[in-house]
Amino acid sequence: METxxxxxxxxxxxxxxxxxxLGGVSFTVQRQSIHGFVGPNGAGKTTTLKVLAxxxxxxAGKVSVFGHDIVADRKAVRRRIGFMPDHFxxxxxxxxxxxxxxxxxxxxxxxxxxxxxIGDVLALTDMAGRKDDLINGLSRGMxxxxxxxxxxxxxxxxxxxxxxxxxxxxxxxxxxxEILEExxxxxxxxxxxxxxxxELATLCDHVTILDRGEVKYTGTMRGLVASSDGxxxxxxxxxxxxxxxxxxxLVRLSGVSRVTPPLPNExxxxxxxxxxxxxxxxxxxxxxxxxxxxxxFTEDVKHLNQAFMDLTEPGVRT
Amino acid sequence: MSSPLLALFVRSVREDARGRVTYWTRGxxxxxxxxxxxxxxxxxxxxxxxxxxxxxxxxxxxxxALTFVGLSYFTSAIAEEKEEQxxxxxxxxxxxxxxxxxGKSTSRLCGALLLFVGQFPFTIFAVTxxxxxxxxxxxxxxxxxxxxxxxCNLALLGSVVARRGPGAxxxxxxxxxxxxxxxxxxxxxxxxxxxxLGIGPAVDNTADRLWTATPIARxxxxxxxxxxxxxxxxQVVSNLALGAACFLLAWVVFDxxxxxxxEGAASVGSPSRRFFGFRLARPPRPWKDALMWKDFYFLCGxxxxxxxxxxxxxxxxxxxxxxxxxxxxxxGIMRGLFASIVPFVFSVxxxxxxxxxxxxxxxxxTLTDLAMLPFTMRHIACRKALACVLAAVPGAVVxxxxxxxxxxxxxxxxxxxxxxxxxxxxxxxxxxxxCGFWVHAALIVYVVAWLSLSMKRGALALGFVLTYxxxxxxxxxxxxxxxxxxxxxxxxxxxSGSTRINxxxxxxxxxxxxxxxxxxxGILHRQxxxxxxxxxxxx
Numbered sequence: 001m002e003t004x005x006x007x008x009x010x011x012x013x014x015x016x017x018x019x020x021x022l023g024g025v026s027f028t029v030q031r032q033s034i035h036g037f038v039g040p041n042g043a044g045k046t047t048t049l050k051v052l053a054x055x056x057x058x059x060a061g062k063v064s065v066f067g068h069d070i071v072a073d074r075k076a077v078r079r080r081i082g083f084m085p086d087h088f089x090x091x092x093x094x095x096x097x098x099x100x101x102x103x104x105x106x107x108x109x110x111x112x113x114x115x116x117x118i119g120d121v122l123a124l125t126d127m128a129g130r131k132d133d134l135i136n137g138l139s140r141g142m143x144x145x146x147x148x149x150x151x152x153x154x155x156x157x158x159x160x161x162x163x164x165x166x167x168x169x170x171x172x173x174x175x176x177x178e179i180l181e182e183x184x185x186x187x188x189x190x191x192x193x194x195x196x197x198x199e200l201a202t203l204c205d206h207v208t209i210l211d212r213g214e215v216k217y218t219g220t221m222r223g224l225v226a227s228s229d230g231x232x233x234x235x236x237x238x239x240x241x242x243x244x245x246x247x248x249x250l251v252r253l254s255g256v257s258r259v260t261p262p263l264p265n266e267x268x269x270x271x272x273x274x275x276x277x278x279x280x281x282x283x284x285x286x287x288x289x290x291x292x293x294x295x296x297f298t299e300d301v302k303h304l305n306q307a308f309m310d311l312t313e314p315g316v317r318t
Numbered sequence: 319m320s321s322p323l324l325a326l327f328v329r330s331v332r333e334d335a336r337g338r339v340t341y342w343t344r345g346x347x348x349x350x351x352x353x354x355x356x357x358x359x360x361x362x363x364x365x366x367x368x369x370x371x372x373x374x375x376x377x378x379x380x381x382x383a384l385t386f387v388g389l390s391y392f393t394s395a396i397a398e399e400k401e402e403q404x405x406x407x408x409x410x411x412x413x414x415x416x417x418x419x420x421g422k423s424t425s426r427l428c429g430a431l432l433l434f435v436g437q438f439p440f441t442i443f444a445v446t447x448x449x450x451x452x453x454x455x456x457x458x459x460x461x462x463x464x465x466x467x468x469x470c471n472l473a474l475l476g477s478v479v480a481r482r483g484p485g486a487x488x489x490x491x492x493x494x495x496x497x498x499x500x501x502x503x504x505x506x507x508x509x510x511x512x513x514x515l516g517i518g519p520a521v522d523n524t525a526d527r528l529w530t531a532t533p534i535a536r537x538x539x540x541x542x543x544x545x546x547x548x549x550x551x552x553q554v555v556s557n558l559a560l561g562a563a564c565f566l567l568a569w570v571v572f573d574x575x576x577x578x579x580x581e582g583a584a585s586v587g588s589p590s591r592r593f594f595g596f597r598l599a600r601p602p603r604p605w606k607d608a609l610m611w612k613d614f615y616f617l618c619g620x621x622x623x624x625x626x627x628x629x630x631x632x633x634x635x636x637x638x639x640x641x642x643x644x645x646x647x648x649x650g651i652m653r654g655l656f657a658s659i660v661p662f663v664f665s666v667x668x669x670x671x672x673x674x675x676x677x678x679x680x681x682x683x684t685l686t687d688l689a690m691l692p693f694t695m696r697h698i699a700c701r702k703a704l705a706c707v708l709a710a711v712p713g714a715v716v717x718x719x720x721x722x723x724x725x726x727x728x729x730x731x732x733x734x735x736x737x738x739x740x741x742x743x744x745x746x747x748x749x750x751x752x753c754g755f756w757v758h759a760a761l762i763v764y765v766v767a768w769l770s771l772s773m774k775r776g777a778l779a780l781g782f783v784l785t786y787x788x789x790x791x792x793x794x795x796x797x798x799x800x801x802x803x804x805x806x807x808x809x810x811x812x813x814s815g816s817t818r819i820n821x822x823x824x825x826x827x828x829x830x831x832x833x834x835x836x837x838x839x840g841i842l843h844r845q846x847x848x849x850x851x852x853x854x855x856x857x
Contacts, residue, residue, distance in 0.1 A: 089682060
């Protein structure tokens with residue numbers, strides 16, 4: 001996979017009167033990735049997205065999209081991006097086809113091109129059967145699909161989606177995520193914001209967590225859920241029945257720093273150990289030698305929400 | 319609130335009492351009236367019945383402003399609840415249709431009537447100046463009050479019947495046009511037809527009856543010298559009866575029109591575009607200039623709207639061509655009337671488009687989508703404006719023709735221009751005034767469009783009031799400045815000793831007003847584009 005940087009944000013700052021929305025945000029987004037952008041309400045996600053969408057001029061810092069500066073080359077950036085805001089913004093008196101046709105024409109697509117691309121995006125969003133319906137008569141989920149189709153009508157390379165799943169029912173959310181997966185397969189880069197990390201867990205390969213205008217984490221999704229320093233590891237061991245000799249053997253093992261006792265009704269242990277001194281294989285061997293009947297032995301990744309809670313600060317931003 | 323019937327009314331009154339806008343509006347009206355008094359002082363109109371002149375100006379402006387307010391403030395009564403999809407919530411609380419209608423309309427009616435209180439000191443001032451009696455003042459307030467009642471309830475009916483505010487405004491506009499125009503239209507029935515059918519006297523009686531039911535006819539009657547009639551005449555009775563009928567009708571049809579699924583709600587099938595029950599034609603594929611296509615078809619009504627405008631404005635030209643020996647004087651008056659009404663209607667039409675050109679984008683939250691197109695905001699605004707210009711072509715042509723007729727009328731028929739004023743001077747002056755109208759129309763468009771960026775409704779009415787206040791202010795500034803500098807020397811004595819009017823002195827006022835208006839337009843243009851960019855980022 002080509003690892004060209006699509007979005008490059010360096011020390012982006014933005015202030016609304018006395019309120020510091022972004023205080024030196026820096027991160028990059030790679031081509032053909034689905035990059036999650038997560039943060040609590042008021043973290044600065046929408047401001048960052050508006051800057052990327054060329055709607056807001058950055059007050060400080062440097063932002064480039066596909067190598068184009070968003071201030072100097074605004075038109076070039078706009079031709080290569082599609083932005084879906086967090087609200088339903090549609091011409092409700094138009095039919096689905098008229099709506100897409102209008103945006104296709106506004107982007108300068110010729111008639112033949114428009115027909116083909118509108119057919120494609122309607123098929124992709126599963127709205128081909130409703131193309132002659134007034135947008136006003138569509139359900140919220142369908143309007144969101146039309147909105148996504150509109151973003152795709154000029155075939156942008158980068159999609160900026162601001163909370164695209166908000167207000168959708170579970171089924172519509174899953175279907176939307178499937179469409180986004182399909183778009184990645186078609187070569188699009190997707191930058192998607194949400195304040196619910198778990199919603200993006202299965203979709204995104206990279207994530208940036210923003211809180212109070214500052215980047216708290218940026219990197220792979222796996223990196224987020226793995227242990228923080230990389231030197232210690234936490235594994236979860238589940239036995240068929242509680243077995244005291246096994247517990248004793250684990251505590252005596254050199255390199256094991258912590259063994260949490262099993263729960264009353266479940267023989268499950270959490271082991272924290274030093275990777276330099278001990279390997280998972282050695283632990284498993286010790287358990288088997290002690291006579292423990294192993295049901296499962298897996299690395300204990302942090303729960304996404306826990307990771308999010310650890311990285312972000314509690315309370316409402318004032 | 320113990321009585322559910324008055325719950326909404328009390329809430330609205332409380333909101334009005336707490337809102338700053340209420341006080342700003344009343345203060346603004348007071349300031350505007352003060353401006354009129356200053357204008358009188360500056361234009362030396364104190365000599366002949368100054369009290370009546372001042373009072374006539376105040377009332378004329380009030381009726382015009384009230385009509386505009388009626389088209390926006392009154393029509394939003396139920397329509398705003400429909401647009402915000404809160405009407406269903408009101409129904410769920412157990413409020414009856416009568417309680418909703420009373421609550422939403424009475425507070426607005428009270429608000430409008432309370433505005434009259436603000437002008438009370440000026441009315442007293444007019445009485446003190448002389449030329450107007452207390453009987454006339456009472457009769458005028460009865461006239462305006464009855465008209466306000468009618469307007470409020472006509473707008474209420476419109477807002478019940480229509481799905482959205484603009485539809486309610488159109489309904490109200492048609493109702494008003496019917497009220498004001500049916501009498502003059504009956505006068506236009508050709509004599510040949512009247513004689514052939516033998517309905518001449520009946521038509522004339524009906525036309526007179528309809529015309530005297532209008533506030534225009536009644537105000538003319540009441541404000542004439544030596545009025546001794548009753549304070550409440552046929553106009554008051556008919557307007558109150560019509561207003562009550564509109565309210566009752568709104569009550570009767572409330573369930574039928576207000577229990578429909580709100581806009582934006584999901585519905586099965588493919589609803590078609592409709593306007594007051596009429597199915598609208600599907601627009602063609604977008605033009606190369608897609609932005610212009612969108613606004614031409616979805617804001618200005620497309621070719622259907624263009625045809626309606628052409629017929630409407632074209633119909634207005636009929637009186638200019640009509641000649642009848644028996645009614646020549648009457649149609650001469652009609653020509654004069656239309657010569658001033660057509661430009662006014664055209665400026666209202668333009669302002670209505672200006673009020674919606676950006677507000678509709680803000681309402682649908684689509685400004686961000688437009689701003690994301692690879693164009694500057696200046697380009698986007700320009701293309702949108704061009705769509706409106708295209709839709710306004712029939713109005714522009716008819717207005718220009720009406721102005722031409724007006725010029726011709728003054729030159730050949732009327733002869734009411736002071737003899738001392740040379741014909742070529744009159745022509746130059748009138749042409750300058752015509753140019754002034756176009757600049758003024760552009761100013762109205764800019765002011766209304768700029769206001770619509772901040773106001774959900776009422777931009778049209780406020781825009782008109784502000785523009786006229788601005789023009790009045792400029793005239794007063796000019797009059798005061800010229801009086802101080804001696805720039806506008808009204809008359810001079812020529813070599814033979816006779817006094818002639820200095821024609822060039824008349825030119826300065828329109829020139830000054832036009833230049834000042836263009837400066838304001840320039841500022842609004844710049845500020846408007848900035849505001850649009852900010853709004854695109856904010857939404």
